[in-house]
Amino acid sequence: MKVTDHIKNANGKTLFSFEIIPPKKGNSIQQLYNNIEPLMEFKPPFIDVTTSREEYLYIEKDGLLDRKITRMRPGTVGICAAIKHKYDVDTVPHVLCGGFTKEETEYLLVDCHYLGINNVMALRGDAMKHQQYFEACDGGHQFAKGLVSQIQNLNKGHYLHDVLEADDKSDFCIGVAGYPEKHIESPSLRTDLKRLKEKVDAGADYVVTQMFFDNKKYFDFVKAAKAEGINVPIIPGIKPIAVKRHLQLLPQVFKIDLPEDLIEAVDRCKTNEQVRQVGVEWAITQSKELQQAGVPVLHYYSMGKSDNVKAIASELF
Ligand code: FAD
Numbered sequence: 331m332k333v334t335d336h337i338k339n340a341n342g343k344t345l346f347s348f349e350i351i352p353p354k355k356g357n358s359i360q361q362l363y364n365n366i367e368p369l370m371e372f373k374p375p376f377i378d379v380t381t382s383r384e385e386y387l388y389i390e391k392d393g394l395l396d397r398k399i400t401r402m403r404p405g406t407v408g409i410c411a412a413i414k415h416k417y418d419v420d421t422v423p424h425v426l427c428g429g430f431t432k433e434e435t436e437y438l439l440v441d442c443h444y445l446g447i448n449n450v451m452a453l454r455g456d457a458m459k460h461q462q463y464f465e466a467c468d469g470g471h472q473f474a475k476g477l478v479s480q481i482q483n484l485n486k487g488h489y490l491h492d493v494l495e496a497d498d499k500s501d502f503c504i505g506v507a508g509y510p511e512k513h514i515e516s517p518s519l520r521t522d523l524k525r526l527k528e529k530v531d532a533g534a535d536y537v538v539t540q541m542f543f544d545n546k547k548y549f550d551f552v553k554a555a556k557a558e559g560i561n562v563p564i565i566p567g568i569k570p571i572a573v574k575r576h577l578q579l580l581p582q583v584f585k586i587d588l589p590e591d592l593i594e595a596v597d598r599c600k601t602n603e604q605v606r607q608v609g610v611e612w613a614i615t616q617s618k619e620l621q622q623a624g625v626p627v628l629h630y631y632s633m634g635k636s637d638n639v640k641a642i643a644s645e646l647f
Pocket residue numbers: 379380381382383424426452453454455456457472473474475506507508513514515516521522525529538539540541567
């Protein structure tokens with residue numbers, strides 16, 4: 331079922347969902363199952379599976395270092411199919427512009443369609459670690475909006491190089507990313523919202539936000555988005571702080587601010603368990619307020635760990 335249909339069928343009740351990352355190449359899918367299983371009692375209607383950007387892999391050969399570009403966490407669509415089959419839950423593969431030609435994206439979407447996966451998150455992806463700016467590959471999309479249009483064209487039965495109308499049309503529900511604290515490359519929140527509106531106009535059905543730690547940022551964002559004419563559901567993304575290092579890492583990687591109260595509370599912690607507790611409590615407080623405000627879904631960035639998300643979900647669902 332489509333994410334938007336799950337939201338409609340919930341009749342205003344806030345749903346629970348989460349995001350997982352594929353295991354590193356060579357690792358078993360069992361570790362994912364071990365993380366998903368404790369969260370299934372909260373009945374997520376859908377689970378997101380991320381796609382990683384490629385990175386350099388250095389291989390020593392005859393005393394020389396050889397450099398190859400590879401995706402260290404492949405398998406997004408396969409994992410989505412496996413989880414869907416095993417738990418009878420809808421899955422949402424993240425589909426990236428970065429590193430994919432439009433042709434490769436079409437093949438991936440055809441696979442999803444045959445597998446009964448009818449939700450996708452359409453994302454640009456970040457620049458690779460050695461790049462200063464994002465660069466589309468030859469024949470790839472420069473912005474997520476192009477990817478949304480490609481998926482919508484496919485829904486209408488228009489394949490890339492085919493003049494024939496398809497008999498069997500896909501019907502993908504399309505999610506896109508939104509940034510309550512604006513995307514790092516955007517000159518202003520207003521400009522970024524205009525870009526978000528373009529993605530919605532191209533056919534995006536819902537938005538999932540970047541993580542934020544101050545609910546006011548989300549509420550202001552939703553208000554500004556509505557003023558911009560964005561009327562699709564905006565799902566808040568929540569990440570519990572789990573280790574002290576997150577204080578530096580999260581603002582650096584995701585370009586978000588952390589509230590002073592949260593920084594001080596984490597700073598005071600003497601043990602990892604205390605930090606985990608502070609992170610969980612903060613996320614519970616955030617989630618309760620968002621739930622009371624009637625958000626459609628609370629979407630958690632589990633980052634491969636279920637214990638924190640389970641502790642939060644136990645208080646809410
Ligand atoms: P876009 O919507 O294309 O926007 C990128 C930037 O370009 C923005 O600054 C925007 O304002 C600007 N822009 C858009 N259109 C134009 C235009 N026509 N002209 C000029 N500027 C323009 N990354 C991964 O690698 N894998 C994942 O699985 C993944 N999942 C994510 C899930 C969520 C919920 C979120 C919020 C992010 C996720 N990301 C993921 C990160 C995402 O790929 C990065 O944030 C990326 O830098 C931007 O992606 P986007 O889809 O928002 O890009």
